[in-house]
Amino acid sequence: MAPKSFSAVAAQLPLQNRPRTLAALVLAIALSLPTASYALKSYRGYLALGPGGMPYNVFGWSLQGLLQLIAKWDTRTPAPFTKPANQKPYAPHGTTPFLAASPLPKRQGDRPDVPGYVAPQRQVTQQGSEDTRARMTAFLEALAARNPGVLVLKPSGLEGVGTPALWLDPAVELPRYLRGVKGELVHVHPEASSHITVSLADAEELTRKGWAERHRLSGVGGAIPLSYVMVYAPRDEAEFEAWKGVVRAGLMFVGAGAGKEVDVD
Structure with a gap:
């Protein structure tokens, strides 16, 4: 029977x-x-971002839609990093500015466009090249090679297979704020943006100076660190060097929290 x-x-x-x-x-x-x-x-729009973090289908889109109920919208506001109530879980190093070793200028120009999906978090303008992404990955590989027993490079658990990530070695005791992400420290996305956990002081500076923004679930429920930020893709050599400085600062912060010295030079 034909449908009515x-x-x-x-x-x-x-x-x-x-x-x-x-x-x-x-x-x-x-x-x-x-x-x-x-x-x-x-x-x-969700599919156009590519795979990452959520199922790459209508179920993943629906799930990130549900997460909108608890996700934050003020991801470009640095204020949460300086609230005393937010700093206690990251003591004693959360308020230490590890970027001090690499002075960071204000990022030039406008921020890239980042759609409001909870995940994946990607920039859709000012994207980096494949060569830039390859250089970023090579830098992470070199850091892992210089720090055996402390750092290891393997696929991201947050983004999935195909996204290289730097982790604390499984033998290292995790700081409390890294337990939700199981020790994952930094990973690089296909368009050359990256997620990095840094100190609260550094996250505040990165956000205030236009280099980064929080993930929409950062600090929500304690699963993802508040200072887990998305650093925008490097647009030139100077910004690539700045990105390396951010990675180094993040590793020094995490290393201090884990009681491990990290060779970042």
Whole structure:
């Protein structure tokens, strides 16, 4: 049997003597059309970011949609890093500025566009090249090679296979703030942005000077560190050197928390 058309179904409804029912039906149709259009546009935008962190399908899109209920929107505001209530879990090194060894200028120009999906978090403008990403990965590999027993390079647990990440060695006792991410320290995304856990002091400076922003789940429920930030893709050689300085600062912070000296030179 052929499916009934919408008009055929509507014709069977006792609408003639029920103007309120007719009005409600018209209103429901009017409201559902833009909602469906928005959902389709949002889903296509989610897929356009590429795989990472969530299932690469409608279920992943739906899950990140649910997480919007608890996710933060003020990811470019540095204020949370300086609140005393937020600093205690990161003591005694959370308020230490490890970037002091690599003075950071204000990032030039506008920030890149970062869509509001909870995950994956990506920049869709000012993206880095494949060569830049390869150099970033090589830098992480060199750091792991210089720090056997402390650092190890393996696929990201947060982003999934295909995304290289630097971790604390499994033999190292994790600082409390890294337990939720199981010791993952930094990983590089396909468009050359990266996620790095740094000290609260450094996260404040990076955010204030336009180099980074928080993940939308950073500090939510204690699973992801508050100072887990997305650092924008390097646009030139000077910014690549600045990115290396951020990685070094993050490793010094985590190393201090774990009671391990990290060779970052």
